[in-house]
Amino acid sequence: MINVILFGPPGSGKGTQANKLEKKYELLHISTGDLFRHEMNNNTELGNRAKEFMQRGELVPDEITIGMLRNKVESNRGVRGYIFDGFPRTEIQANALDKLLAESGETVTALIALDVPDEEIIKRLMLRGESSGRTDDSDVDIIKNRIEIYKSETAMVFGYYDVLSKSYSLNGLGTIEKIFDKISLVLDNI
Numbered sequence: 387m388i389n390v391i392l393f394g395p396p397g398s399g400k401g402t403q404a405n406k407l408e409k410k411y412e413l414l415h416i417s418t419g420d421l422f423r424h425e426m427n428n429n430t431e432l433g434n435r436a437k438e439f440m441q442r443g444e445l446v447p448d449e450i451t452i453g454m455l456r457n458k459v460e461s462n463r464g465v466r467g468y469i470f471d472g473f474p475r476t477e478i479q480a481n482a483l484d485k486l487l488a489e490s491g492e493t494v495t496a497l498i499a500l501d502v503p504d505e506e507i508i509k510r511l512m513l514r515g516e517s518s519g520r521t522d523d524s525d526v527d528i529i530k531n532r533i534e535i536y537k538s539e540t541a542m543v544f545g546y547y548d549v550l551s552k553s554y555s556l557n558g559l560g561t562i563e564k565i566f567d568k569i570s571l572v573l574d575n576i
């Protein structure tokens with residue numbers, strides 16, 4: 387199996403690249419942000435619990451996020467691999483992911499981080515907010531909060547997998563195709 391974590395701040399292009407990788411390598415793309423938005427749109431209990439955190443640009447508590455991720459993985463056993471997009475975002479989530487994969491004798495293959503400067507992220511997210519209608523993409527203070535939370539709570543996950551020689555950092559600026567080629571090169575060489 388290939389189990390890839392696509393990593394990086396909000397707006398770094400994880401979702402775009404995950405969609406392309408999903409097709410090329412026939413992997414299952416799991417975006418915890420998309421799963422939460424789906425729950426919210428369907429007014430489920432899980433969606434309602436996540437809503438207040440998402441609207442403030444804060445992380446949804448680990449136990450809620452991990453439970454949702456576990457359900458998704460367990461109901462899709464037998465795939466060729468997973469692309470995790472937006473997960474793990476804390477050390478506790480990284481531990482939980484390792485444990486979950488170990489249950490079927492699997493591990494994380496690689497964490498690939500897309501590096502994008504803050505000013506570019508703000509520009510990209512404001513633009514995305516105009517077309518997506520996502521409220522967390524339309525307010526500059528919420529965007530800044532998400533960037534801060536990425537730095538203070540999430541960025542350390544890179545180090546968690548780097549110790550295991552599994553982390554790769556790529557420049558996230560450039561065309562979608564060029565970045566995709568660089569990610570593919572990393573995966574093809576593993």
Ligand code: AMP
Pocket residue numbers: 396418419420422439440441443444445446447451471472473474475479522532
């Ligand atoms: P995203 O689409 O990945 O930018 O996620 C949108 C929002 O969903 C985040 O700002 C968080 O509020 C929530 N979220 C998504 N994934 C996670 C996660 N792994 N842990 C905690 N909260 C998450």
